[in-house]
Amino acid sequence: MRRVDYDQEQHRHYARGRALTERQRQVWIDAFAAVLPERRPLNGLDVGSGTGRFTPALAEAFGPVVGVDPSVRMREVAQEQSRHPDVRYLAGSAEEMPVPSGSADYALMFLAWHHVQDKPRAARELARVLRPGGRLLLRANFRDHHPRPWWLEHFERGFEIDAGLFQPLHEVIETFTSAGWRVAHFGTVVQPSSGTREEVLQRLRLRTLSFFSQLTPEALEEGFQRLERAVAADPGAPAPEFSDTLLTLERQ
Numbered sequence: 001m002r003r004v005d006y007d008q009e010q011h012r013h014y015a016r017g018r019a020l021t022e023r024q025r026q027v028w029i030d031a032f033a034a035v036l037p038e039r040r041p042l043n044g045l046d047v048g049s050g051t052g053r054f055t056p057a058l059a060e061a062f063g064p065v066v067g068v069d070p071s072v073r074m075r076e077v078a079q080e081q082s083r084h085p086d087v088r089y090l091a092g093s094a095e096e097m098p099v100p101s102g103s104a105d106y107a108l109m110f111l112a113w114h115h116v117q118d119k120p121r122a123a124r125e126l127a128r129v130l131r132p133g134g135r136l137l138l139r140a141n142f143r144d145h146h147p148r149p150w151w152l153e154h155f156e157r158g159f160e161i162d163a164g165l166f167q168p169l170h171e172v173i174e175t176f177t178s179a180g181w182r183v184a185h186f187g188t189v190v191q192p193s194s195g196t197r198e199e200v201l202q203r204l205r206l207r208t209l210s211f212f213s214q215l216t217p218e219a220l221e222e223g224f225q226r227l228e229r230a231v232a233a234d235p236g237a238p239a240p241e242f243s244d245t246l247l248t249l250e251r252q
């Protein structure tokens with residue numbers, strides 16, 4: 001995978017390009033609640049918090065959250081987007097967390113794991129910052145459980161290139177179990193439609209997906225032309241919902 005530096009690309013348009021509907025955000029919060037303890041408050045970490053798509057919603061649902069992200073620009077956008085009294089954003093990474101040992105009840109990593117450079121180190125560091133029994137909600141894609149978004153087929157070798165960004169599930173599990181974690185749950189969450197196909201196309205044009213950073217300018221241009229023709233045939237049709245994977249790990 002070509003490494004994506006969020007300080008150089010994506011930060012400006014990420015919040016718009018990857019916007020969630022309120023319904024989508026709620027579906028995720030409900031999915032997280034289903035694998036977290038019922039007591040409140042819970043101290044949370046949003047690791048790779050980006051522009052804070054989930055951070056304030058986690059604080060509302062569960063209690064105080066620290067958003068951790070290596071990108072200065074993504075953290076700046078997160079802070080501008082929303083100021084929540086129970087949210088703090090700090091510089092750091094999954095490999096080097098700026099919080100004390102055993103200080104969190106759970107950590108969320110939402111589409112950030114594939115960016116982590118030193119995965120064994122991150123698995124150990126995440127175990128350090130959670131309490132025993134604490135849970136890591138790993139919302140990641142896996143090469144062998146790819147959600148196959150409908151628009152990907154319009155880009156040449158789109159599926160192959162996108163799936164190649166992610167590890168197979170067993171490899172991720174192996175990294176965590178070697179660092180003292182156990183698998184608590186693995187399931188899928190049905191993410192409701194993001195709107196019409198035309199609305200999704202408008203957001204895709206902002207290119208806030210690592211997939212687009214892997215393509216040549218020519219492949220990008222051709223892919224978008226094909227996708228635009230396909231969408232023009234029925235722009236108001238609702239974009240399909242997705243089945244997304246959520247792996248829950250428990251620190252022993």
Ligand SMILES: C[S@@+](CC[C@H](N)C(=O)[O-])C[C@H]1O[C@@H](n2cnc3c(N)ncnc32)[C@H](O)[C@@H]1O
Pocket residue numbers: 006018047048049050051052053054068069070071074092093094095109110111112115116117
């Ligand atoms: C696709 S964005 C996801 C942001 C947010 N979780 C969301 O769902 O909108 C990936 C984020 O991971 C961050 N990131 C990159 N390397 C990281 C690492 N080693 N540890 C934690 N986060 C990292 C990036 O800076 C970026 O903000």
